[in-house]
Amino acid sequence: MKKKTYLGKLSVLITMLVVVLLPLGAQGAKATQTDISYFSGRVETVEWDTQQVENFEKLNPTIKVEYEFQKDASNVIKVKLASGQVPDVTTVVTQDFIDNGLFMDLSDQPFWDRILPSVKDLCTDLKTGKQYKVATNITMGGLFYNKQIFKELGLKDAQNWKEFVANLEAVKKAYPNKTPLFLGGKDSWTLGHLIEFWAHGVAKQQLGIPGSRQAFLDNAVRWDAPNGIMENFAKALLELRDKHLINSDAITATYDNQKEAFASGEAVMINQGMWVVGDIIKLNPKMETNIGFGPFPSVVAGLKPMVLSSEDSVYAVSATTKSPDAVLTFLDYLFQPEVQKSFSETRGIPSAFVDVDANWSPIKDDATRLVNSYVNINFSTEAPSGLSVDDTGRLIQKLLHGDYASPAQFAKEYQKIWDSAYATSN
Amino acid sequence: MLPATSKNRFLHPNTGSWHRYMAVPALVLFSLFFLYPLSRGVWTSFTAWDGFSTPKFIGLANYKAFFQDSRALRDIQNTVLFALGSAPLLNIAGLLLALLLNRTFKARATVRSLLYLPAVISPMIMGSIWYLLLQPRRGLLAILLQQIGYEATSNWMLSGSSAMLVIVLVNVWQYAGMTMIIYLAGLQAIPIEHFEAAELEGASRGNIFRFIVLPQLTPALKINVITNIIGSLAVFDAILALTDGGPGYDTESLSIYIMRMSYGNKTGYSTAVALILFFIILVPVLFSLKFFNAKEKT
Amino acid sequence: MMKKRDTLDYPLYPVVLLIALLALIPFFFLLILALKSPEGGLSSIRLIPDFNWSNFPSAWKAGSLGKAMINNTIMTGGGIVVLIFLSSMAGYTIARFPSVLNKTIFAILLACMMIPGIINTVPLYTLLIRLRGINTYWAMIFVMATNALPFAVFLYSAFIRSIPISLEESAIIDGCSWFGAFWKITMPLLGPVTSSVVILQGVGMWNNYAQAVFFLQDKAHRNIPLAVSLFFQQYGANWPLMAAAATLGLLPAALMFLFFQRFFISGITTGSIKG
Numbered sequence: 001m002k003k004k005t006y007l008g009k010l011s012v013l014i015t016m017l018v019v020v021l022l023p024l025g026a027q028g029a030k031a032t033q034t035d036i037s038y039f040s041g042r043v044e045t046v047e048w049d050t051q052q053v054e055n056f057e058k059l060n061p062t063i064k065v066e067y068e069f070q071k072d073a074s075n076v077i078k079v080k081l082a083s084g085q086v087p088d089v090t091t092v093v094t095q096d097f098i099d100n101g102l103f104m105d106l107s108d109q110p111f112w113d114r115i116l117p118s119v120k121d122l123c124t125d126l127k128t129g130k131q132y133k134v135a136t137n138i139t140m141g142g143l144f145y146n147k148q149i150f151k152e153l154g155l156k157d158a159q160n161w162k163e164f165v166a167n168l169e170a171v172k173k174a175y176p177n178k179t180p181l182f183l184g185g186k187d188s189w190t191l192g193h194l195i196e197f198w199a200h201g202v203a204k205q206q207l208g209i210p211g212s213r214q215a216f217l218d219n220a221v222r223w224d225a226p227n228g229i230m231e232n233f234a235k236a237l238l239e240l241r242d243k244h245l246i247n248s249d250a251i252t253a254t255y256d257n258q259k260e261a262f263a264s265g266e267a268v269m270i271n272q273g274m275w276v277v278g279d280i281i282k283l284n285p286k287m288e289t290n291i292g293f294g295p296f297p298s299v300v301a302g303l304k305p306m307v308l309s310s311e312d313s314v315y316a317v318s319a320t321t322k323s324p325d326a327v328l329t330f331l332d333y334l335f336q337p338e339v340q341k342s343f344s345e346t347r348g349i350p351s352a353f354v355d356v357d358a359n360w361s362p363i364k365d366d367a368t369r370l371v372n373s374y375v376n377i378n379f380s381t382e383a384p385s386g387l388s389v390d391d392t393g394r395l396i397q398k399l400l401h402g403d404y405a406s407p408a409q410f411a412k413e414y415q416k417i418w419d420s421a422y423a424t425s426n
Numbered sequence: 427m428l429p430a431t432s433k434n435r436f437l438h439p440n441t442g443s444w445h446r447y448m449a450v451p452a453l454v455l456f457s458l459f460f461l462y463p464l465s466r467g468v469w470t471s472f473t474a475w476d477g478f479s480t481p482k483f484i485g486l487a488n489y490k491a492f493f494q495d496s497r498a499l500r501d502i503q504n505t506v507l508f509a510l511g512s513a514p515l516l517n518i519a520g521l522l523l524a525l526l527l528n529r530t531f532k533a534r535a536t537v538r539s540l541l542y543l544p545a546v547i548s549p550m551i552m553g554s555i556w557y558l559l560l561q562p563r564r565g566l567l568a569i570l571l572q573q574i575g576y577e578a579t580s581n582w583m584l585s586g587s588s589a590m591l592v593i594v595l596v597n598v599w600q601y602a603g604m605t606m607i608i609y610l611a612g613l614q615a616i617p618i619e620h621f622e623a624a625e626l627e628g629a630s631r632g633n634i635f636r637f638i639v640l641p642q643l644t645p646a647l648k649i650n651v652i653t654n655i656i657g658s659l660a661v662f663d664a665i666l667a668l669t670d671g672g673p674g675y676d677t678e679s680l681s682i683y684i685m686r687m688s689y690g691n692k693t694g695y696s697t698a699v700a701l702i703l704f705f706i707i708l709v710p711v712l713f714s715l716k717f718f719n720a721k722e723k724t
Numbered sequence: 725m726m727k728k729r730d731t732l733d734y735p736l737y738p739v740v741l742l743i744a745l746l747a748l749i750p751f752f753f754l755l756i757l758a759l760k761s762p763e764g765g766l767s768s769i770r771l772i773p774d775f776n777w778s779n780f781p782s783a784w785k786a787g788s789l790g791k792a793m794i795n796n797t798i799m800t801g802g803g804i805v806v807l808i809f810l811s812s813m814a815g816y817t818i819a820r821f822p823s824v825l826n827k828t829i830f831a832i833l834l835a836c837m838m839i840p841g842i843i844n845t846v847p848l849y850t851l852l853i854r855l856r857g858i859n860t861y862w863a864m865i866f867v868m869a870t871n872a873l874p875f876a877v878f879l880y881s882a883f884i885r886s887i888p889i890s891l892e893e894s895a896i897i898d899g900c901s902w903f904g905a906f907w908k909i910t911m912p913l914l915g916p917v918t919s920s921v922v923i924l925q926g927v928g929m930w931n932n933y934a935q936a937v938f939f940l941q942d943k944a945h946r947n948i949p950l951a952v953s954l955f956f957q958q959y960g961a962n963w964p965l966m967a968a969a970a971t972l973g974l975l976p977a978a979l980m981f982l983f984f985q986r987f988f989i990s991g992i993t994t995g996s997i998k999g
Contacts, residue, residue: 043957068941071953075689079938081478083850096691100479186670189959249563251673252583255960257564260765275959283765386476386691398674401584424476424691445902446821449814449829452873455806459870460836460844463851467843477846526740529733537740539982540747542923546977547754548931548949551970554963555750555757558766566753566769599746604924608879611916615883645882653875656838684842693846700840707838715834722885 034326037066039080039087041073042313044275048346056333063326086318088327093133093316095217096385096425098125103132104317104324111335119352122311122378126213134331135311136340139349140293140367141197141273142307144280147292149175149268157294159305161236164297168245171268181240182267183250184258191396192389194271196380198299199223199233201306204377205298216382219422223415229300230411234399236299238407241400251397263287271296273308277361278348293366295374307370310379312349384421391417471701475694488698497675498683498699502706504590505679508665509658511594516654517647519598520605527606528613538610542603549600553667556596586676589669593677597664601657605650612646613639641721648718652711659707680706757967758783766963776964783968787951788943793976795861795940796948800929802865804922807872811921812914814873815880816906820889830881837874841934849938859945867935872925883917884910919984930977948973 040049046069053065068087070076077092086102097103107130112120119138123131150156153174158164168180184190203221204212215221223230240246247253247267259276261267263283270276281288295305315334317327333339337355344351344358350367351358361367395414404410471488475481492498527538544552559566562581571578582588620638629637640647662681665671671678680703687696757766758780759773783789814833818826848867857863891913892905900908911918933949940946952973955966 041958043954046954066942070937070941071956072937076937078477078689078693079846079849082846083853085853096476097478186672188670188672249581252562252581253564254557254561256766256963259960260767263765264767273959279960282762284763388690391686391690394672394674397672401673403674421690424474445906446817446823446826448817448903448906449826449877452810452814452877453829453832455810455866455870456833456836456873459848459851459867460873461832463844463847464836464839466847467845470846471843523743526736526743531737531740535982535985537744538985539978540744542981542985543751543974543978544747546927546931546981547751547970547974548933548952551754551952551966552750555753558753558757558769559750564767603747607920607923611883611920614916615886642886645886649879649882652878660838660840681840681842684840688842688845697843700843704839708835711834711838 033062033064034323035064035066036088036321036323036326036330037068038330039073039077039090039092040067040069041071041077041092043069043071045343045346048343052334052339056330059333060326060329063323063329065330086320088318088321088323089330090316090318091314093314094385095125095382097316098132099127099425102316102319104319104321105130105132106134106317107131109134109328111332114335114353114355116352116354118376119311121210122381123314126210126217126382133314133316135314136335136352137311137313137344137347137349138309138352139274139312140307140309140370141193141271142370143269143271143294143296144262144276145269145292145294146262146265146267147290149178149265150292157305158297161297161299161301165239165243165245168240168269169243172245175268178265179247179261179267180245181269181271182253182258182261183246183271184253184255185251185393185397185400186253187255188391188393188397189389190255190258190272190393192391192393193273194237194396195233195392196389197271197296197306197308197377198236199229200380200383201296201308201375201377202229202233202298202300202303205303205306205375209376209378213378213382216380219384219419223418224408224411226408228411230414231407232299234404234407234410237396237399251400259283274349274361274363274367275347277363281362288362291363293363293370295370304375306375306377308379309371309376311352313343313347384418384425386424387418387421467697468701470694471697473694475697476691477688477693481694484694488695489702491695492699492702497678498680500675501678501680501683504586504675504677505659505661505681505706507587507590508594508597508661508679509655511591512597512658512661513651513654515594515598516602516605516658517650519602520650521609523602523606524609524613528610538606541606544600545604549663550667552600553596553664557668560592583669584673589673589677593665593668596668597658597661600664605654608646608650608653609643612643616642644718644721648714648722651718652714655710655714656707659710660703754967754971757963758971760964760967762964779964779968780972783955783965784972786965787954787969788946789948789951789969789972791944792946792948792951792973795945796930796973797976798861799864799868799947800926802861803868803872803929804926806865806869807876807925808918808921810869811873811876812880812911812918813906814877816884816910818877819881819884820892820902830877833874833877837878841871845934845938848935852939858939859942861945864932864936864939864945867939868929868932871935872921872928876921876925879917879921880914883914887913923981923984926980927977 038049038053042049049067049069053067057063057065073092074094077087077090080087081097081102093103111134112131115134115136116138119135120131123133123135125132149171153170155167155170158167171178171180183194200212203215206212207215207221212221222228225231241250247261258267258270258272259279260283262270263280277291280291295307297305315331317324317331321327335353337353340351340353340356341358344356344360348361350360350364392414395410395417398404399410404413470481472483472485473481474484474487523541527534527541557565560568560582562568562578562583568578580588582592616639620642621634624634624638660681661679662685665677665679666682669677671682680699684696684700684703687693687699753769756769756771756773759776760769760779761774761776814829818830852858852863852867855863887910891909892900892902895905895909896902931949932947933953936947936950937953940950948969952966952969955962955969
């Protein structure tokens with residue numbers, strides 16, 4: 001018995017010594033290493049990011065990248081910021097954060113020479129004229145349509161609302177069991193995107209992109225103006241609903257339903273962004289040659305059709321980072337042409353770099369044609385940051401559900417929540 | 427019932443007095459990781475904080491704004507409606523299941539495990555599966571019914587009350603097992619002698635239940651009633667997973683609203699709403715406590 | 725005599741069967757989803773699974789479920805131990821010695837059970853940063869135990885009240901301290917209660933997402949709910965893999981229940997009750 005306790009005490013003592021001495025030993029190795037934190041909300045490219053971090057660390061042994069990704073990144077980062085923990089590099093950037101001076105000024109960085117001027121414009125903070133974020137890609141959104149059916153019925157890109165409705169009615173007449181335009185309303189962000197593309201798009205066309213961005217910042221757009229944007233938008237949606245041109249279960253159908261309906265041919269048109277292409281082809285490989293991509297019409301008369309073409313895959317650097325050189329080295333690595341080519345192809349969206357030529361999607365040609373032929377609008381990065389597409393989408397759920405006495409009332413409520421969100425950030 | 431606390435102090439001269447402080451370690455942990463953050467959280471309810479920049483003190487403005495917030499007031503209605511359905515049903519279902527599964531039969535362990543299983547899986551995933559089954563027109567149940575010729579004319583999700591009913595049922599399905607477990611613990615704690623004595627005296631099943639089982643179940647009842655009230659008024663995952671609070675805000679609960687406000691740059695306001703929710707929960711809980719403490723004294 | 729009233733009446737067997745089936749149905753579909761092939765999407769789900777077993781190893785690998793399981797076990801196990809230790813002691817003294825201190829503690833714990841946890845998120849995060857608790861097991865263990873404390877104390881105090889104090893008093897006459905009497909006499913009698921706490925709160929700890937998302941940031945400390953959440957993309961989700969990951973993730977918790985539930989069967993019909 002005595003021997004056991006003696007051994008026991010000895011081993012405890014040794015363990016304690018080891019535990020105490022180990023961190024001391026480790027500190028020696030840390031002295032020459034720089035740590036930077038990379039916080040990402042891009043769940044789709046987790047493997048790609050992990051791989052790049054690995055490659056980068058191999059090439060730069062003195063820099064360690066702490067890569068953290070979160071699905072709820074935009075929420076998690078707020079908690080981090082509230083505790084004074086700004087990530088060195090992050091993909092979550094909002095106007096609010098920029099206004100609070102959280103990010104480093106990247107305007108003088110050399111990589112801008114390789115990026116499309118239009119993308120640089122979109123990355124410019126209107127209040128200061130500087131760039132606090134950089135975007136490596138462009139994403140697009142519009143109306144995806146079933147090429148075969150369009151060809152069969154002789155339909156073309158609608159140039160205005162009337163033609164759009166006519167297209168849908170032609171589809172309905174020829175195929176009563178198919179859905180001309182499929183909405184996945186239970187996932188309210190898909191409806192929020194309808195507002196973003198169709199409604200906000202009108203303001204952007206009317207005011208131009210720099211003009212509309214400024215107007216959003218100043219809260220100068222009157223959404224509820226009589227016969228204005230929101231009233232016409234509501235009228236347009238209600239027209240589609242009442243003429244049975246959208247699925248009758250628009251409010252309870254999901255984004256998955258929408259993708260599957262399009263992939264199987266049950267839905268002839270959907271309003272979506274490019275990210276959906278890969279999923280559709282996975283669901284039904286035959287769709288690869290059958291996905292058409294076109295603009296969406298204006299809900300306000302007299303304007304041209306539009307396509308969403310906006311900056312994507314953004315990065316920002318903390319203004320208070322302890323290792324600016326390490327961070328910029330990391331970014332320089334990521335922005336190399338070969339690395340960006342693989343990113344572009346992994347994500348299936350075009351690159352913003354002029355020297356990257358990637359085969360990023362089957363709709364590449366359609367996309368180029370649209371950018372050149374129609375009015376390009378961007379994502380509303382200057383909209384009040386407390387208002388998400390989920391929030392605005394819920395208003396459309398109410399609209400389709402019949403909760404509003406009139407389109408004008410819808411417009412009023414939209415203005416109200418916009419104003420309320422604007423007030424909290426200013 | 428035999429006394430739970432001792433009035434006989436003279437019985438134990440040398441037992442020391444630090445047994446009275448056995449709750450202090452728990453208090454210390456709780457103070458550090460709950461009370462301290464709570465105090466700071468409460469302070470933000472008096473500010474117009476957006477969640478990340480410096481907060482601005484605005485006094486009671488948040489609380490005043492709450493009572494003019496039609497969406498919040500509607501959410502109270504939704505939440506209370508849900509709780510009125512869910513809490514009683516959970517208790518009844520849990521008790522019935524416990525009574526059923528207190529008897530011995532071959533596969534008892536397996537069945538108990540099966541009933542407990544729903545509570546083990548995350549409500550978000552379960553909600554998605556239920557939606558797969560129950561989705562109007564496209565869900566598996568709807569497709570099955572269509573194949574036998576029955577086409578539902580109405581969409582259960584489109585009406586706030588029918589949607590709420592479905593959410594209540596799914597919630598009961600998920601958590602009845604938990605309630606059952608506590609009742610089982612209570613039933614198991616009843617000494618067999620009580621049953622034997624009652625049968626010797628020729629008591630009927632119903633009377634055995636009323637006069638032996640029910641009083642002994644008071645602790646379990648107390649816990650389940652109060653826990654289910656709190657859980658039902660704080661409902662979050664169950665609704666989010668099935669209807670996302672929709673259509674519109676028709677099934678949105680107060681907890682969901684708090685979360686959305688918190689991440690919608692209205693963190694200060696959301697904290698105030700959270701404290702108001704606390705008071706909403708406090709009222710029925712206090713009533714229940716008073717009721718059960720009175721019962722225990724008999 | 726005991727057997728007669730203790731066994732289930734035959735007519736009730738179909739009822740039990742029905743209830744068991746009802747509980748099973750969504751799990752059946754969870755399995756079907758987990759076995760689904762990538763083509764066709766959710767609308768192609770039928771009653772017969774696709775038997776795409778490769779989803780399981782894919783999900784295991786993609787979500788690093790092995791490490792996540794280990795993390796979960798460490799944190800849930802640690803949390804339960806801390807919880808049982810602290811809450812049983814607290815429940816005991818609150819039930820037996822209603823001093824002002826104990827009554828106040830009980831009131832505080834009960835009140836806090838009704839407070840929506842989201843209030844604490846940011847201040848707790850800041851606190852943990854200062855304590856260097858982010859990405860550690862110990863911080864998560866303490867936070868989860870804290871969250872479970874009110875319910876556990878509530879449970880213990882309520883059930884201890886129904887155990888006659890004479891049991892401990894007889895031990896004390898024999899020379900035990902109150903503390904000793906608690907551990908040697910009362911605790912063993914609380915088998916069902918302790919099992920309940922372990923099962924009910926253990927599940928909450930096993931499935932913790934709300935705290936884990938903030939406090940477990942790096943891959944090495946990721947727990948199972950975080951790993952499963954990875955299958956949610958920005959737009960949409962990879963349902964088959966997620967279902968596979970969720971199925972794997974719930975197996976340990978289900979097994980834990982199977983193990984603990986036999987403590988319900990053990991009665992407390994030991995001779996000492998006759999006191």
